[in-house]
Amino acid sequence: MGKFLTSIGVATTFGPFLCTFLVDYVNYAQLFQIASTIPLIGLAPFLLIRRGGTQVHRNEKRSPRLLESLQAIISSRNMLVLSYLRLAFSFTNAFFITLFALHAQEHLLLSSSVIALLFGIKGITNMLPRMPSGKLADKVGCRIPIILAFTLLTITFLVISETSSIHFLAFTMIIYGAAHGMRAVAEWAMLGDCAPSEAGNIATAYLSTMFNVGAAFGAVVAGVLSVIFNIQTIFRLAAIIVLSGVFAVNLTEIRSETVI
DSSP states (O other), rough: OOOHHHHHHHHHHHHHHHHHTTTSSSSSHHHHHHHHHHHHHHHHHHHHHHHOOOOOOEEEEEEEEHHHHHHHTTTTTHHHHHHHHHHHHHHHHHHHHHHHHHHIIIIIIIOOOHHHHHHHHHHHHHTHHHHHHHHHHHOOOHHHHHHHHHHHHHHHHHHHHHHHHHHHHHHHHHHHHHHHHHHHHHHHHHHHHHTTTTTHHHHHHHHHHHHHHHHHHHHHHHHHHHHSSHHHHHHHHHHHHHHHHHHHGGOOOOOOOOOO
């Protein structure tokens, strides 16, 4: 899982750095036009693989119905805790994505290229810990990496809300990226451990949906709150929400394993 998720980290690293270079030579409209070609580059190898032919192996065992799978997921304490962790992070991450660039440009007076560079720094540290985090989860379980990740995220939001130093902001991007990568791997690893056997692939789709739900509501709430509060106060609120994840993960039930 760590190796697979590293590919996302690679994208979050090179994307902002490419943006840092391009933003000095093209306007925003041209930047998005350039970005529109990148999905086409990814589509090409996919079509070549499909053309090579694939065999679909059907499982003769009856696939569980959607409602049965969802009922099994909702009945699992660990899945409910995992759902909350996903919602808490994606909700506050939407605060960050929606407001940080505005905060950095309007209040801290940073240039667009510097802001993109900060996102690139976050991308590097998002990518690097993903494979080690998978190995760590194998050794000590998923709970400790998640506690560490949510603790670091809490510190990050608090520092962002208080500092105006570019050096401290760069440091927070390093911490935020590392916490993001560690959390992602640990949560998906936890899904493999606690997903009900009868839920099948629906558990994976369910967990992805939880992230999207949190991201959607977080972006809307960030916009509403920005009308009422200043951005620093919103980041302090994000720190409180993320901190709740440190306590929530301790509600999971640890399954006893028999080594043969």
